[in-house]
Amino acid sequence: MNSFTYSRAENLETALQEKTTSLEGRFIAGGTNLLDLMKVNVEQPSHVIDIRHLPFNQITGNDAGGLRLGALATNAETAYNEQIENRYPLLVKAILAGASAQLRNRATNGGNSLQRTRCYYFYDTATACNKREPGSGCSAINGFNRIHAILGTSESCIAVHPSDMAVALAALDATVKVTGPNGERTIPFLEFHRLPGNTAHLDNNLDPDEIITSIDLPAKGFAEYNTYLKLRDRASYAFALVSVAVGLDLEGTIIKEARLALGGVAHKPWRLPEVEASLVGKEVNLENLKNAANALLAGAKGYGHNNFKIELAKRAIVRAILQAAKMEDLT
Amino acid sequence: MEKIAEKGALDKPVVGLPPTHTITLRVNGSEKKLQLAPWVSLLDALREYLHLTGTKKGCDHGQCGACTVLVNGTRINSCLTLAIMEEGNDIVTIEGLAKGDELHPMQTAFIEHDAYQCGYCTPGQICSAIGLISEGKAKTTEEIKDLMSGNICRCGAYTNILAAVQEVWQKEGGDINE
Ligand SMILES: Cc1cc2nc3c(=O)[nH]c(=O)nc-3n(C[C@H](O)[C@H](O)[C@H](O)COP(=O)(O)OP(=O)(O)OC[C@H]3O[C@@H](n4cnc5c(N)ncnc54)[C@H](O)[C@@H]3O)c2cc1C
Ligand code: SF4
Ligand code: FES
Ligand code: FES
Numbered sequence: 081m082n083s084f085t086y087s088r089a090e091n092l093e094t095a096l097q098e099k100t101t102s103l104e105g106r107f108i109a110g111g112t113n114l115l116d117l118m119k120v121n122v123e124q125p126s127h128v129i130d131i132r133h134l135p136f137n138q139i140t141g142n143d144a145g146g147l148r149l150g151a152l153a154t155n156a157e158t159a160y161n162e163q164i165e166n167r168y169p170l171l172v173k174a175i176l177a178g179a180s181a182q183l184r185n186r187a188t189n190g191g192n193s194l195q196r197t198r199c200y201y202f203y204d205t206a207t208a209c210n211k212r213e214p215g216s217g218c219s220a221i222n223g224f225n226r227i228h229a230i231l232g233t234s235e236s237c238i239a240v241h242p243s244d245m246a247v248a249l250a251a252l253d254a255t256v257k258v259t260g261p262n263g264e265r266t267i268p269f270l271e272f273h274r275l276p277g278n279t280a281h282l283d284n285n286l287d288p289d290e291i292i293t294s295i296d297l298p299a300k301g302f303a304e305y306n307t308y309l310k311l312r313d314r315a316s317y318a319f320a321l322v323s324v325a326v327g328l329d330l331e332g333t334i335i336k337e338a339r340l341a342l343g344g345v346a347h348k349p350w351r352l353p354e355v356e357a358s359l360v361g362k363e364v365n366l367e368n369l370k371n372a373a374n375a376l377l378a379g380a381k382g383y384g385h386n387n388f389k390i391e392l393a394k395r396a397i398v399r400a401i402l403q404a405a406k407m408e409d410l411t
Numbered sequence: 412m413e414k415i416a417e418k419g420a421l422d423k424p425v426v427g428l429p430p431t432h433t434i435t436l437r438v439n440g441s442e443k444k445l446q447l448a449p450w451v452s453l454l455d456a457l458r459e460y461l462h463l464t465g466t467k468k469g470c471d472h473g474q475c476g477a478c479t480v481l482v483n484g485t486r487i488n489s490c491l492t493l494a495i496m497e498e499g500n501d502i503v504t505i506e507g508l509a510k511g512d513e514l515h516p517m518q519t520a521f522i523e524h525d526a527y528q529c530g531y532c533t534p535g536q537i538c539s540a541i542g543l544i545s546e547g548k549a550k551t552t553e554e555i556k557d558l559m560s561g562n563i564c565r566c567g568a569y570t571n572i573l574a575a576v577q578e579v580w581q582k583e584g585g586d587i588n589e
Binding site for chain 2: 081082083084085086088108110111112115116118119128130132156160179180181182183185186315316317
């Protein structure tokens with residue numbers, strides 16, 4: 081780890097002020113991603129601002145009739161919150177599918193969405209990586225890319241966003257509330273993360289001097305028909321190769337509303353509202369689901385080692401929708 | 412000879428000394444005052460400064476669970492937090508579980524079930540198991556396995572560890588419903 085100075089922010093104003101005055105400063109919340117990256121010199125902040133004591137650790141109701149998740153509430157507090165359990169079981173499943181009990185006890189809701197890619201070249205400072213060092217190239221495109229993206233990639237980066245929670249938040253149409261020197265703003269979750277384009281070093285649309293204060297869930301939670309299907313190399317404690325978050329509204333076997341988000345396939349949670357719209361009014365049957373899966377994967381491109389993800393994702397989508405609809409016997 | 416020369420050089424640093432903070436950590440019920448640089452992890456503070464070497468450093472990256480300790484009653488990886496961030500918290504390590512000569516029930520269960528294998532991951536396994544029970548979320552054997560999966564055991568002692576955790580869990584009133 082490099083040397084750095086540390087301060088504990090007692091209120092939002094001082095946190096923001098310190099961030100603006102220290103160019104290479106970083107907020108630390110749970111620390112489970114930042115410290116990991118500092119230990120391998122991928123992150124080298126000159127100053128670390130501990131924001132854990134700011135008053136953003138509650139889970140409360142919001143104006144939309146949904147719930148507001150404090151950015152500093154832990155992943156465990158969120159997943160085991162009774163209201164979340166009752167109203168947003170999809171979110172619970174996604175959070176509990178990620179990391180380990182120890183990590184979830186410390187990892188925060190804000191930090192989770194801001195965690196950086198697990199691309200092994202990003203972690204290895206001896207290799208070229210546009211995300212770590214803009215302009216240096218991408219070692220993954222022609223390298224070992226089994227865990228890499230198949231959708232929305234660019235020539236500069238094929239990394240995936242590793243968060244499970246973010247996939248559920250995308251499906252649920254959450255919004256992110258942030259505060260910066262110019263005041264507050266709200267970013268729809270679907271517009272929070274970005275595709276790599278030719279600015280691979282930017283994971284999201286948060287400005288460097290902004291802080292996430294909360295994540296808001298709309299009233300609708302798809303509590304009856306939902307699933308989070310995570311496919312990975314080990315049964316637990318491993319990142320997703322492909323994951324699918326599904327929320328459905330059903331009338332009998334007819335789809336009234338559908339939400340489908342994919343994890344492990346792109347630089348952001350992958351959702352195509354037009355594919356969801358195309359399912360409305362359709363029956364839950366294999367043909368309709370396969371069509372939706374094909375449409376979601378349209379334009380998918382493999383880079384060699386990760387070609388298998390295209391077919392894996394299609395099958396996972398079909399299985400996940402059937403699981404959410406409680407109609408798994410159809411397979 | 413070279414070594415001595417190096418050491419001599421170290422005594423007279425050319426660059427400034429690292430910025431240190433005086434922090435007080437509450438570990439196993441007693442307050443410890445320490446002079447630490449901000450980058451010292453809780454794990455390193457416990458092992459290198461407080462000489463509580465029961466907590467182990469495996470991967471140092473949150474991937475093995477060997478460094479698990481209890482903070483304010485919940486389990487965390489002490490390698491992924493800074494000691495300075497833990498000021499004001501109640502930290503319990505493997506050394507703090509027994510009351511005098513009386514072992515914690517989880518320690519006893521580990522002995523009874525031969526769940527102790529190497530000394531390396533056992534302290535983390537025991538702290539994690541205690542956290543699992545106090546969190547009260549596991550209802551089935553599968554859930555115990557899942558909620559213990561943050562602790563990797565390279566020798567494969569999982570079966571006996573599971574039996575030990577289940578025993579304490581049942582004694583504490585948990586029932587297996589599968
Ligand atoms: C071994 C291991 C396995 C894991 N497995 C999974 C998995 O399967 N699925 C999964 O989803 N995750 C997994 N994780 C990642 C884990 O979920 C994240 O590390 C965690 O959610 C990050 O949250 P944090 O609060 O610790 O973030 P920190 O490390 O504190 O911060 C992360 C980043 O966000 C910034 N930041 C934090 N909070 C704010 C805020 N409020 N406003 C502005 N900036 C902020 C920090 O400056 C930093 O850049 C795993 C981690 C490890 C170590
Ligand atoms: S895929 Fe992205 S993160 Fe990985 S090496 Fe290429 S540029 Fe870096
Ligand atoms: S040493 Fe902390 S998890 Fe491995
Ligand atoms: S108990 Fe240490 S490797 Fe199994």
